[in-house]
Amino acid sequence: MTAIAPNTTGRKLGLVIDLDTCVGCHACAVACKEWNDGGHMAPLTDEDPYGREPFGVWFNRVHAFETQPESGCGGGPASTRTVHFPRSCLHCEQPDCVTVCPTGASYKRAEDGIVLIDEDQCIGCKLCSWACPYGAREYDSHSGTMKKCTLCVDRIYNTNLPPAERRPACVMVCPTSARLFGDLGDPGSDVSRRVAARGGVDLLPDLGYRPVNKYLPPRERRAAADTAPLPDAPGGADIGQRLLGWVDRLLSR
Amino acid sequence: MHPAASVILFTVTSGMGYGLLALLAVLGSLGMLPPDPGLGLAGLGTALALITVGLLASTFHLGHPERAWRALSQWRTSWLSREGVLAIMAYPPAVLFGGGWVLAGRTDGVFALAGWLTALLAVLTVCCTAMIYASLKPIPQWRNRWVMPGYLAMALATGAAWLALLASVFGIGRGLTDIIAILGLGLAALVKLAYWRHIDSAAPIATAAAATGLGGLGQARLLERPNTQENYLQKEMGFRVARKHANRLRRLVLIGGFGLPLVLILAASFLPAAMSIWLLALALVGVTIGALVERWLFFAQAKHTVTLYYGAATV
Numbered sequence: 001m002t003a004i005a006p007n008t009t010g011r012k013l014g015l016v017i018d019l020d021t022c023v024g025c026h027a028c029a030v031a032c033k034e035w036n037d038g039g040h041m042a043p044l045t046d047e048d049p050y051g052r053e054p055f056g057v058w059f060n061r062v063h064a065f066e067t068q069p070e071s072g073c074g075g076g077p078a079s080t081r082t083v084h085f086p087r088s089c090l091h092c093e094q095p096d097c098v099t100v101c102p103t104g105a106s107y108k109r110a111e112d113g114i115v116l117i118d119e120d121q122c123i124g125c126k127l128c129s130w131a132c133p134y135g136a137r138e139y140d141s142h143s144g145t146m147k148k149c150t151l152c153v154d155r156i157y158n159t160n161l162p163p164a165e166r167r168p169a170c171v172m173v174c175p176t177s178a179r180l181f182g183d184l185g186d187p188g189s190d191v192s193r194r195v196a197a198r199g200g201v202d203l204l205p206d207l208g209y210r211p212v213n214k215y216l217p218p219r220e221r222r223a224a225a226d227t228a229p230l231p232d233a234p235g236g237a238d239i240g241q242r243l244l245g246w247v248d249r250l251l252s253r
Numbered sequence: 254m255h256p257a258a259s260v261i262l263f264t265v266t267s268g269m270g271y272g273l274l275a276l277l278a279v280l281g282s283l284g285m286l287p288p289d290p291g292l293g294l295a296g297l298g299t300a301l302a303l304i305t306v307g308l309l310a311s312t313f314h315l316g317h318p319e320r321a322w323r324a325l326s327q328w329r330t331s332w333l334s335r336e337g338v339l340a341i342m343a344y345p346p347a348v349l350f351g352g353g354w355v356l357a358g359r360t361d362g363v364f365a366l367a368g369w370l371t372a373l374l375a376v377l378t379v380c381c382t383a384m385i386y387a388s389l390k391p392i393p394q395w396r397n398r399w400v401m402p403g404y405l406a407m408a409l410a411t412g413a414a415w416l417a418l419l420a421s422v423f424g425i426g427r428g429l430t431d432i433i434a435i436l437g438l439g440l441a442a443l444v445k446l447a448y449w450r451h452i453d454s455a456a457p458i459a460t461a462a463a464a465t466g467l468g469g470l471g472q473a474r475l476l477e478r479p480n481t482q483e484n485y486l487q488k489e490m491g492f493r494v495a496r497k498h499a500n501r502l503r504r505l506v507l508i509g510g511f512g513l514p515l516v517l518i519l520a521a522s523f524l525p526a527a528m529s530i531w532l533l534a535l536a537l538v539g540v541t542i543g544a545l546v547e548r549w550l551f552f553a554q555a556k557h558t559v560t561l562y563y564g565a566a567t568v
Contacts, residue, residue, distance in 0.1 A: 002327040002334075019467070029479070053482050061479035063562055065461070067470035082476060085465050087562060096390060102324035102334035121323055124316020126489065127333055130254070133391035133459075135486040135559035144316025201466040204459055204558060207390050215466040 002101045004094070005110035012113045012185035013151055014091050014212035015171065016194055020219045022062075022178040024084030028170035029060040032088070032149070035169035040154045041119070045142040057138045059149040060088045060170055083218055086179070088170070089136035089149035090203065090211030091115050097128035097137060097148075106146075113185070113212055114153055119145045133204050134211075156181070184212050254392065255492045256552035259313040264382060265411070265544045267307030267340075268404065271375040272412020274300035274343075276433065278350055278375070281360040282368035285429060292423040293354035299415060301347060308340060332388055336381035343374035379408045386551075393458045393568065394555040399448035403441075403551075407544055410434075410441035410511075414540040417518055418533040424526050431522040435515055438540070442511040445547060449503060452554070457567035464561035475564045490557035502550050510543010 036059060037044050046056035063085045091108075095115050098106045105121035106128050108114070117128075122145040129137040129146060137148045152168035155161065165172065171181040182191035191214075194200070200214035277296045280286040312318040325341070327334040346367040353364030360368060383404035386395040413434040420430035461475065462468040483491075514536035521529035521536070558568045 002330045026479075055482060055484065057485070058480075061484075063465075063475065063479050064477035065465055065467060065473045066476045067462075067467050067473050069471035079471075081470060083465070083467060083470075083473075085467075085562075087479075096388075099330040100333065100385075100388070102327050102331040102337065103320070104323070104327050121320070122317065123320045123324060125314065125324070125333065127331075127385070129485075129489060130392065130557070131389055133464075133558040135490065135562060138485045139316070139489070141316070201469075203466050204463050206459065206463065207558070209390075217466060217469050 001107055002099055002104050004098065004108055008110045008113065010185045011111065011183050012091075012093070012212045013156070013182070014113070014184045014191075014214070015088070015151070015168070016180040016182070016184075016191045016200060016214050016216060017086055018178040018180070018198075018216040019083050019085065020178075020216060021176045022084040022086060023176055024062055024064055025175060026062050027173045027175060028086055028088075028179060029058060029062055031169040031173035032060040033058055035152060035155065036150065039152070040150045041117070041147050043140075043143075044147060045140045047141070057140050057147050059136075059138075059147070060086060062086045081218060081221075086170075087134065087136075088213075089115060089151070090134055090209070090213040091149075091151060093210035093212060094208060096131040096209065100127045100131045102127070114151045115148070116150055116153065117146055117148060119143065122146055133207050133209065151181075184214065254552045254555040254557060255489045256549045257314055259310050261545060261548045261552065263307045263311035263314070264404075265307075265407075265541070265548050266303045266310065267382065268379055268408035269411040269415060269541075269544070270300045270303030270305075270307060271343075271379050272408035272410070272437075273303065273415045274347060274412070275372040275375040276409075276412050276416050278347070278368040278372040280426070280429070281350070281354060282365040282372075284360065286360075286420075286426045288354045288358045288360045289423060289425050290355045290358065292419060292425050293351060295423070296416065296419050297347065297351040297354065299419065300412075301344075301351075303415075304340070304343075332381050332384040336378055336385065339374055339378040339381055343371060343378060346370040346374065376405070379404055391558040391568075392555045393455060394452045394551075397448075397451055397455065399444065399451050402444045403448050406437070406441040406444040407547065410437040411540055411544050413437035414514060414518075414533075414537045417521075418530070418537050421521065421526055421529050421533050427526070427529075428522065431518055434518050434536075438511050438515045438518070442507060445506065445511075459558050459561060459568050461561045461566055464558060474566070475562070478563060486559050487563055490559045491563055492553055494553065496554060499550065499554055502546055506543045506547045506550070509539050510547060511540075514539040514543070 033044060044057040048054050065083045065085050067081045069079050091113055095108055098108050103121050103123055105118045124144045126139055137146050140147045156166050167181045171179045180191050182189045184191055195214045198216040200216050202211050312321045324334055324337045328338045350364055350367040350371050353359045383401040387400040389395050417430045417434040420426045462473040465473050467473045517532045517536040521532040556568050561568055
C-alpha cells in the first residue's frame with residue numbers, strides 16, 4: 001500500500017555509512033550489483049555492457065567530493081579534504097517515493113521499515129524516481145519497472161545463511177567496515193550508539209524525508225603536532241620514553 | 254528534468270480538452286450558448302477527443318501500459334492516482350450533458366446539473382495534473398505556488414482558443430467566445446510571467462554540502478562521478494539543454510503562443526465569420542505551439558536535487 005502504515009514495530013533497519021573510513025573502492029557497489037542481479041529485484045539490466053556507452057541499473061554508487069572550509073583564513077589547500085561518498089536508498093521514514101506511487105507497487109514495510117517495490121504491480125511511470133531527492137531509484141527499461149535497494153531483504157532474513165552473513169552484501173564486502181547494518185529504531189543498538197558517538201547526520205534534512213540511514217562525518221584531522229619530533233629526554237626517568245626518543249631520532253635521519 | 258514527448262502531449266492536450274469541456278459546460282448550463290446540435294457535437298466531441306488522446310498518450314510513458322488500470326487504486330495518497338480517478342469520473346456527466354445538448358437540444362434542468370458537475374470535475378482533474386508536479390519536494394521549479402495557476406490558466410487559454418474557432422465555424426456566440434479567449438490568453442501570459450519570475454529569483458533549497466552531509470567541513474564540490482557514462486538519474490533528472498536557450502524559448506511562447514494569437518483573435522472579432530475562421534485557426538495553431546514549448550520548458554528547466562550528486566552546487 002502506498003500509505004505509510006501508522007502502526008509500526010519501531011524497528012528501523014538501515015545502514016550507517018562512515019565517511020571517515022570509506023576509501024572509495026566501489027566494492028559495495030559491485031557486491032550489491034552481483035547479489036541483487038540474482039536476488040529480489042533481479043535482473044539489474046546492463047545495456048551495451050562492453051560497448052561504447054555502458055548503461056545499467058545500480059543500487060549503490062560511490063561519488064567523490066572535495067570539501068573546502070568556508071572562511072578565507074585557515075582555508076587553503078591544506079584544509080581541503082577528499083571524501084568518498086557512497087549513495088544508496090536511505091529507507092526514509094517519510095518516503096515520498098512510496099506515497100506518490102499510483103498503484104501501490106511501492107511500499108514501506110511496517111515490520112522493519114524497508115522500502116520495497118512489488119514489481120508485478122509497478123507500471124513504470126517513474127514518478128517515484130522524481131519524488132526521491134537522493135536518486136535512490138533507477139528505471140530498468142528491459143523489465144519496464146523501477147528498481148531500488150532492498151537492504152538485501154533476501155539476505156538479512158535468509159535462515160539458510162549463517163547468522164554472521166545475514167547482512168546486506170555491501171556491508172559484508174566493505175574492506176574498511178565503513179558500512180554498518182542494524183536497527184536504528186533501537187537506541188541501544190550498535191549502529192545507534194555509533195551514530196550518537198560520532199554525530200551521525202541526515203542527508204538533506206530540510207526536505208523532511210527523515211532518512212533512516214545515517215552518515216558519519218569524517219573525523220577532524222590529527223594536529224600537525226602528532227608528527228613533530230618526540231621530545232628528547234636524555235636521562236629521563238622513563239626508559240621506554242628514552243628508547244622511543246632514540247628510535248624517533250634514528251628514523252628521522 | 255527530461256521532457257518526455259508523451260508527457261508533454263498528455264498535459265497539453267488533456268489541458269486543452271478539459272478547458273474546452275469546462276467552458277462549454279459552464280456557458281451551456283448558464284444558457285449563454287444556445288444548444289445548437291452542430292456546436293455541441295463538434296465542441297464536446299473535440300473536447301472528449303483531446304482528453305482521450307491525452308490520457309492515451311500518458312500511457313505511452315509507462316513501462317507497463319497494460320497495468321495502467323492499477324493506477325486508479327491509490328487515490329488516498331497519490332495525485333497521479335487521483336487524476337486518473339477524476340478523469341474517468343468526468344466522462345459520464347460529460348456524456349449526459351452532451352447528450353442533452355446534441356440529442357435533446359437542452360442544457361437546462363438535469364442537463365445543467367450534469368454540466369456543472371462536468372465543469373467541476375474538469376477543473377479538479379487539471380488541478381490534480383498540476384499537483385503531480387507541485388507535490389514533488391526535490392524539484393523547486395515545480396513545487397511552488399505558481400504551478401497550479403499555470404496549469405489552470407493554460408487549460409483555460411488553450412480551451413478558449415478552440416472554443417473561439419468552433420463558435421466562428423458555427424456562427425454562434427462569437428463575441429462572447431472571442432472575449433473569453435482574449436482574457437484567457439492574457440491571464441495565462443501573466444501567470445507564466447509570474448511563474449518565470451518566481452523560478453528565476455527563488456532562493457536555492459539545497460546545497461551539495463547538505464546533500465552529502467558534509468556541511469561541517471565547509472563547502473562540498475564534486476570531484477569524481479561514480480560512473481564514466483551517463484546513468485538513468487543523469488538522463489532523467491540531469492537534463493541540461495533547455496536552460497541555455499530558456500530566454501529565447503520564453504520569448505517564443507510569449508509572442509507566438511500568447512501575443513500573436515491575442516492580436517489575431519482581436520482582429521477576427523471585427524471580421525465577418527467566413528474570414529475570421531482562418532485567423533482563429535491560425536491563432537489556435539500559435540496557441541498550441543506556444544503551449545507545447547511552454548510545457549517543454551516547464552520540464553526541461555526543472556532542476557532535481559539529485560543533480561547535487563553530479564556536480565550542481567545548489568538546487
